[in-house]
Amino acid sequence: MAGPILDTDRGVVSELWRYPVKSLRGERLDHAILTATGIQGDRLWMLVDTSGDMVTQRTTPVLASIEARWISGRIVLEYPGMDPLLLLPPAGDAPVVNTAVWGSAMPLCDASDAAASWISAVVGQPLRMVHMPRGVVRRVNPRFDPFGDTQVGLADGYPITIVSTASVQALAEVAGVAITPDRFRANIVVDGCEPWDEDTWQTLIVGCWKITVTKPCERCSVPGWINRRGAKLPVCSRRCMRCSQAGGAPLFGINAVARLIDGPDDRRGNPGSRDGQGDQDTSSGQKANLRPAGIDVGDTMTVLVRS
DSSP states (O other): OOOOBOSSOEEEEEEEEEOSBTTSBOEEESEEEEETTEETTOSOEEEEOTTSOEEOTTTOGGGGGSEEEEETTEEEEEOTTSOOEEEOOOOTTSOEEEEEETTEEEEEEEOOHHHHHHHHHHHTSOOEEEEOOTTOOOBOOGGGOSSSOOBOOSSSSOSEEEEEHHHHHHHHHHHTSOOOGGGGTOSEEEESSOTTGGGGEEEEEETTEEEEEEEEEEOOSHHHHBOTTSOBOSOOOGGGSEESSTTOOEEEEEEEEEEEOSSGGGOSSOTTOTTSOOOOBTTTTBOOOOOOOEEETTOEEEEEEEO
16 A cells, blocks of 8 residues: 655665676766666676576676676677777667567677677677667566566566665675675666655656656676675675565565656656657657656655555
């Protein structure tokens, strides 16, 4: 049951992160364009092996040391000792790679032999770089979709992940090791709330976006032992995180989906556009010059409803 509407519970967006390539290093932002499928440019690329299976830090920790930057739809990859690699979204006739993200099967587009050579040289095993084109639709788990039609890119399950600095600090105290929010690969980090307060959030407002929490974020082993340089860290024990049930996955942070707030002044972008360009006026079928809807570090995040 939803709790009462609150008008005094507020935090501040302290960090914004985009992960252009799944499991590679993220880029910290001061401003992010938010769309219904997450932060613009977030996790529309990933790596696969020769069988077409997804490759992540879970099996290949060195991925955490490869920098990825999103620049107007293009991706730049950097690694010490290698020339930077520029990636453009593959053309429509690019080879198709049938792969899956946690059971969600989909056809992705192969980047190029040059991209495969570059990433294989860094990692030391044959890999391919693949891209999720506009025509591919992947929906979130309908059990946890408040809107019924929410799409997601190549993130594990949901468009947005949120953690609070207070919970990160509380976890560090319990674990007895230094922990920073970037360990948890969240898109939005919130300051100014009590530890574990995000576990009660249901509906949030930031800028002209309403963010609805879907479920707690289940955690794998990566936050516990890998830093962004691909090196092992002191273990952040499963016992230090909240567990979904006996023997269940540890939980930390929350997953969420977003929609523009209804109202004429809030229609600054097309919420159905994966890249946030907002170039189609669906009511008239005509092109519209619409500004994407963004959020900034320092923006207030208000807890509207608690669960």
